[in-house]
Amino acid sequence: MTKSITTKELAKRIVNREKMLLLDVRNKDEFDNWKIEGDSVEIINEPYFNLLDGVDAIADKINKDQEVIVVCAKGGSSKMVRDLMEEEGFTNVYDLEGGMKSWSEHLEPIKIKDLNDGGALYQFVRLGKGCLSYMVVSNEKAAVIDANRMTNIYEKFAEKKNVSIEYTVDTHLHADHISGSRQLAENSGATYLFPPKDAEEVMFDYTPLQEGNDLAVGKTTIEVQPIYSPGHTFGSTSLIIDDKYLLTGDILFVKSIGRPDLAGKAEEWVGYLHETLYSRYKELSKDLIVLPAHYSFVEELGEDGSVQARLGDLYERNSSLRVEDEQGFRKMVTENLPLQPNEHDNIRQTNMGKMNPEEEKQREMETGPNRCAVHG
Known part of the structure; x- marks a missing residue:
């Protein structure tokens, strides 16, 4: 035994x-x-x-x-x-x-919901790091959003579902973990999409992820519609899937919001963060289901182990979305910044393609908890 x-x-x-x-x-x-x-x-x-x-x-x-x-x-x-x-x-x-x-490297796939015409949306929960990534499956095609560096997990899952990975997407330049999206695209022959406003210093080719450029997955009515939503980074771009799901990247979480300081530009980017949360997102349907790229607290996990919440409910109960004036919001954000993620600058450099550490070094760089959030 x-x-x-x-x-x-x-x-x-x-x-x-x-x-x-x-x-x-x-x-x-x-x-x-x-x-x-x-x-x-x-x-x-x-x-x-x-x-x-x-x-x-x-x-x-x-x-x-x-x-x-x-x-x-x-x-x-x-x-x-x-x-x-x-x-x-x-x-x-x-x-x-x-x-x-x-x-730290385990990913737990959880089905969020069936989509139109037989498609499905899956969330991959990285319990040891609080990272969340996604796979949209439709008509033997798939798109993977905010992949972690353990690309074999997505490849095996796609093989199990009998789909080929057509697109990989990063919603922003990650700073707390090493992205696997480029490697996954290379392995699978997929198109890699990345926000151009986060790409000023990157050392790789990409297809721009931009507002107005819908991304069809398979041959169904599923559409991945990007919307520009800066604040965590200057290029942060959210995705609306099937007119039902809002993938917020590291802008909005269930119990917190994204931090604007990981590129050393907190004072500049906090204004963008306020605009996204208090203007752009407020124009969206309150019935959209928010699916973030991270979570901070174990109580954010639902009964099925997934992390999700209705956008309208977050505006009622997430205290960071209920600050009365922009100056108060700026003060709340900048005075509540937690410790920065382990080796966040080296992780950013790696995700820009400027560094290529050995696998064991990448593991060491990612050691520690998720620290992408500001808690109001």
Whole structure:
């Protein structure tokens, strides 16, 4: 009987809100910076070095017959702690395969809805980073929006659905994770679309993603309609799919809004952010379903594990959309900026095509939580 659990198994359990106990054996600073979260998750942090001479430090915190999943950075220390605990009489101990390194890279595909004429829209939830990406499927064709760098996951999913990837799209120049959209386009022969106002320094060819240029996927009535929506970046461009779904990129989240400072232009871009949220989006149908590119809090996950909300409801309950005047909005945004994402400048340089780090370095650059949002 295996005594390990995969990231896929853990993700399913978190989405299903199954109660579980995790023992994270990383150092306290690593744990405090970034950890596995979920409505049903109880987690204990006890650094590995405290357990080398025995498990006394956790003996009064965990029953010996209680299920516990041990988590470390890369999957090695957790196996050793699991073995130590079993030697001490703990009977139901598992380790997480690949540790936080693998957890960071897991994508959980969730069907959002069937679309017109047999199409479908899927959300890929990256539980370990709070990243959200999307696939529109129609008539044996697909478009992938805001792909993460683990391109094989989208390729395998498209193969499973018997569709070919026709387009890949980035809604903006990402700064918290490395985009896989260009690589996915290269692998699949797809057309890569990118907002030209974010492309001043890029080192690659792209097809402009611009307002007014609808993008048809397959041979159905599904249309991906871009709308220019600056603020998180100068080129940020949202997508309206099937007249029902608003993909907001990193402009608007369920419980927060995008931050305008990752290119060092907070004072300049906060005005664009206000215009997008308080003018452009307000002109759209309140019945559009917002599908963002990130989430910050585990409570943003719905019962099915997806992240979505009606636009009109967000204007009622998202406090960042209810600031009375623009000056107050500017103050709220600029005074609530969180820590910047790990290596965000190098990630931006990589996404511009100016750097090409080795795969292991890319993993290191992405370590840590999502920090794309401002919380009012």
